[in-house]
Amino acid sequence: MSAPKLGTFDDLLGRWPEAVHPVAVALRETVFAAHPGACETVRLGYHAATYGVGPRMTDSYAYIMPHARWVNLGLYQGAVLPDPEGLLEGTGARLRHVKVRTVEEAERLALKSVLSEALARQTRAA
Numbered sequence: 370m371s372a373p374k375l376g377t378f379d380d381l382l383g384r385w386p387e388a389v390h391p392v393a394v395a396l397r398e399t400v401f402a403a404h405p406g407a408c409e410t411v412r413l414g415y416h417a418a419t420y421g422v423g424p425r426m427t428d429s430y431a432y433i434m435p436h437a438r439w440v441n442l443g444l445y446q447g448a449v450l451p452d453p454e455g456l457l458e459g460t461g462a463r464l465r466h467v468k469v470r471t472v473e474e475a476e477r478l479a480l481k482s483v484l485s486e487a488l489a490r491q492t493r494a495a
Contacts, residue, residue: 374413381411381418385435392440395475396433399442403485417443422491430491431484434466441466442480444487451486454479 378397382390400407400420408428411418421429432443444450447457447465456479457465467483469475 373415376411376413378409378411378418380413381416382435384413384416386437389435389438389440391472392469392475393433393435395472396440396442396469399475399481399484400431400433403481404488428491430487439468439470440475442469442475442484444483446487446490447483450483450490452483456480456483 378393382393385393397409397418400409404420407420408422408424409418409420410424410429415432415434417432417434419426419429420431420433430445432441432445434441434443443464443466444457446463447459448461448463450457450465452465456467456477458468459465467480469480474480
């Protein structure tokens with residue numbers, strides 16, 4: 370089995386239109402504001418940057434995945450998170466995401482609250 374292809378956040382952004390770069394950067398800043406010590410691992414094969422309490426996938430609580438017209442902020446345990454504003458999308462057993470289209474959306478208090486809860490749950494599980 371080959372090792373996953375890792376890279377930098379800039380490598381990840383370079384694969385997507387420049388229009389989504391500011392949104393992805395704002396989401397990254399939001400993650401690091403909530404968790405200054407977050408371990409960022411850019412998994413180019415998954416087209417995403419993961420954030421966690423350590424470098425393993427099982428340590429992760431969130432990911433940033435750019436698309437052509439928006440950027441997803443994914444939450445690995447999103448299905449069990451409180452979401453009073455209905456931001457989270459998805460129907461999987463665990464995973465949920467928020468489609469973020471603007472820098473302003475990346476800075477929403479409700480998004481920060483959901484992200485902080487995801488971190489708190491992961492920290493308790495670690």
